[in-house]
Amino acid sequence: MAGFREARGDLRLEGVTKAFGDFTAVDDIDLTVPRGSFFALLGPSGCGKTTTLRMVAGLEQPTAGRVMIGDTDLTGSRPYERPVNTVFQSYALFPHLTIRDNVAFGPKRRKDKDAARRTDEALELVQMTPLAGRKPAQLSGGQQQRVALARALVNHPEVLLLDEPLGALDLKLRREMQVELKRIQTEVGLTFIHVTHDQEEAMTMADTVAVMNRGRIEQLGAPASLYDLPRTRFVANFLGQANTGVGTIEGTDGDHLVADVLGTKVRILRSRSEVHEGQVLFGVRPEKVTVSRDQPAGVGNDVKGVVRDVSFLGVATSYLVDMPSGATWSCYEQNLDVDPIDLRPGDEVWLTWNPGHAFGVPVDDAVVPA
């Protein structure tokens, strides 16, 4: 292919915007994905993650901005000119070609002399060699998924794009494929960009997760840090569960901000709050909350509530507690004691947490820059 561009290095998006008529699907995104990392674009449907992916593939052209790999600008080039391959949602295998011919499609188009050998290797990598003579319609969903992966990997792309690749699989198969994908990524060492709406999938697989909402990246970071310290209300609610309450910051106490939330004074580490005055959305993760019958001494950060529901989950017990403000919090208590506290719906309980685990984000997401 005459127009094919070799390019090596990090993937960079600079001020990338995509508008369809009046609708801005992707809004001025800046992003760098280091070479060889497993990167996840996470967000609800319609957040612009797939459009971003398609612009990297060359299937859409940005309205503004640049798509670069290393120092090579790929903006405006066609999909077949880019060192980028895609594993499509629902796989898009060629129904008229055998599995082997599907995988060999890319190398043959590039007139690769080693096409046959590389095809065999790729089939071996995904353990599909025994079925190489079949047509896609004769394979199960999981097998088709592997073929789609082999068909993209065989080209040794600089960047591999995965568009909801596990969405069509059942839960058990999805777990298996998550492990498999991670193994393959480590083995081949390519940059993987994985688009998904499943936060658990993104967190288990990716080194870095970018949470997208309404065409923008809300927050970017390692899964643990996103979970531990969300910076927007959207991220707090989209990644895992969060017990939240709106309050007003009234002052400071050393390293802590003091806010009036849920009719009680709570402390948030100054470094763990995005806002330092006015209204704040206070939040704490369910597993960080301790449930007890009596008010614990001294620590503060305690709220009284009424148990609504108790579910025994084996390793943990989950409580739903109605708060004075009308909100319902959920709490997980690990079942470490032989004799756990015996709570029933209607019982009054005290909820406490370590102030170091709480976080504060702006009440209204719209004003926060990405």
Added chain:
Amino acid sequence: MSGLAQVAGDPGVSRAAPAPESTKRSRTAYLLLLPGALWLGVFFVLPLVQLASVSLQSRYPGFPGYYYRDVNVENYVSALTDYAPHFARSFLYAGLATLLAFVVAYPLAYAMAFKAGRWRNLMMICVIAPFFTSFILRTFAWSQILADEGWVARTLDVLHLLPGGHIINTPVAVVAGLTYNFLPFMVLPIYASLERADPRVIEAGGDLYANGFTTFRTVTLPMSMPGVLAGTLLTFIPAAGDFVNMELLGPQRGKMVGNVINDQFLAIPGGYPVAAALSFTLMAAILAMVFLYVRRFGTEELV
């Protein structure tokens, strides 16, 4: 192509890249459309324009077959008054044939979609196969089947079910011929839309209503409506313009508008303008009916 991408890929012009891309794409579309559209323009639109102009021409008195350019509305007056009965017959016979074709086609389409199982393909071939025999041969065969000395007429005569004594050369034979000739155009679309329907929905309907006819009326029929709509149009339109069935099976007098158009053009010298006016009126009437019909029972897209 790659050259263009190289230029577009240059950092300096990258922000302008998408615009030429989209115009290039629509240019390809026009190139693909052009030959076919040109063909339809020259051999469909242009002839209709010519037909419109002929429908307003006048004859040179005394020179049959010669016309001059004019705006002679008389032709249309004649088409709508002198030939009103012909129009009425065309639409009546075509309407009856469409109705009969629906009644005959539906059980067949239904059986093919839900009951035929592995015989489905064979039945499909059986529906299409007769139409590989020339339609004029088959229509002529009907003239033999319905002839006075044929078994159909004799049987009906013995049963005293044949008041006039004949089938052949009556409007009944014409409607029968039209029904037969356009039947597959009714069967195939209905079958196609029934096949797409989920038989479990119909079973659920049977469960809820527990009455065959109610299930059919409230579940099966509405699901096949797009097919019924397409089928009635595909039957009615050619039937309304047909003249062969009338010619081979119908009476000497009381022709349809197709016969008049055919004769005026091909048999009667100087008949062009009135025949053109008749053709135009027929086309306008049918297009108007199609439009109203589609709006009333509407599927968004027929094509």
Added chain:
Amino acid sequence: MATVTTPRTTPPATGASSPGYRPSLAKRVQLWLAKHFAMLSAILVLLYLFLPVAYTFAFSFNDHGKTNIVWQGFTWEHWQDPCGVAGACESLVTSLQVGAISTLVATVLGTLMALAMVRYRYRGKAASNVLIFVPMATPEIVMGAALLTIFVQGFSNIGIHLGFGTIVFSHIMFCLSFVVVTVKARIQSLDPRIEEAAQDLYAGPVQTFWKVTFPLILPGILGAAMLAFSLSFDDFIITNFVSGNENTFPKFVYVASRRGIPAEANVIGFSMFVLAVLLVIGAQVVGSARSSRSRGRSRSE
């Protein structure tokens, strides 16, 4: 027609076990008819569809004199020399030629149009839809009349006269819409991601078309071609207007019908029917054999 519920037969009052009890014969016949109503009426309709074909076949053996209208006796004569009647085979050859050329041109032009209409965004899409739809909603007689006026009053000035050429021009025109609609349906059922995948795997627009799009829409194109050929081959009304002195097979039969169609025409007509049916069945058999072979091969690996 729809689901028929079987009425529960009430056991006689004498006892629960009554091995001798059966519904009356009339009742059983009625139940059986109700159960198989759709299939029975379908078979009747199919018989009705084949009745005239059977007549055509039977009368190809009629030892007729001047007219072939009533049965007069059996003969092989017409099958031994189907070209024995002046004009019969000549008109058949003309029809086959017209059909072949019209099918080829209409299929190519129509496929290109269908591709544009499904896969591209362009200004005037609604207009192109109308341009395709209106010819199908126009009675043949109107198209024939319009074509006649333009051929006689317009195109004759540039040296086009009624005959073989004008028949082909007209047939391409009325086949075109049907080709577009058929191929369009096939392209619409094709997942656009499959073509995107080809582009993603380094196939340019030309390679994407020939390696992926074309093989996948080929069944639709072949179906459209078959439809176009049968429309062209059987057309009489438009041909009658634009053929001048040229004779196609339907026109030959129509003209002959005034005197009674010669049995040789029945021979030819019925042979075409058999040929077409064999072709369709052959295509089906080859198709299913191919798919079962590919299944078998993959199993053996």
